[in-house]
Amino acid sequence: MTLEETLYVVLSQVADTYPDRAPVDAALPYVVWQRTGGRALAFMDRSKPPLAHSTIQVNGWAASAVAVSQLMENLEAALLASDAVTASALSQPQSIFDDDPNATLRGRMQDFSIWHPV
Numbered sequence: 001m002t003l004e005e006t007l008y009v010v011l012s013q014v015a016d017t018y019p020d021r022a023p024v025d026a027a028l029p030y031v032v033w034q035r036t037g038g039r040a041l042a043f044m045d046r047s048k049p050p051l052a053h054s055t056i057q058v059n060g061w062a063a064s065a066v067a068v069s070q071l072m073e074n075l076e077a078a079l080l081a082s083d084a085v086t087a088s089a090l091s092q093p094q095s096i097f098d099d100d101p102n103a104t105l106r107g108r109m110q111d112f113s114i115w116h117p118v
Contacts, residue, residue: 014074029062068106086115
C-alpha cells in the first residue's frame, strides 16, 4: 500500500480525509494532509532502501475550537497506533485560519514524522 493509501485508511477512521485540499463543500469535521518533505535515504551500495521517510502536515477542521482540538487528539492517536507506518509527532497542534473572513471554521495543524514501506 502506498503512503497515500495508508494515510487515507488511518485518518479516515477519524474524519473525512483529503490529500492537499478539501472540496469547497466538505462536511465538518474533516482532515487535509500534505507531504512537506522528509529525509532522503541513500545506501553506499546504491540499493533501494526498504523504507522511506516523509514529513506530513495534518490539518484538522471543525465547527468549534473544542471540536477541532478533540479531532487533533484523535488523529494523533490514530497515527501513533497504526501498524502500517511508524509515526511520531514533530510538534503540538497550532491554530490555523480560513482565508475567508466570514468563515466559522476552526483549524489546527500538526506535523508528523512518518517512516513507511516503499
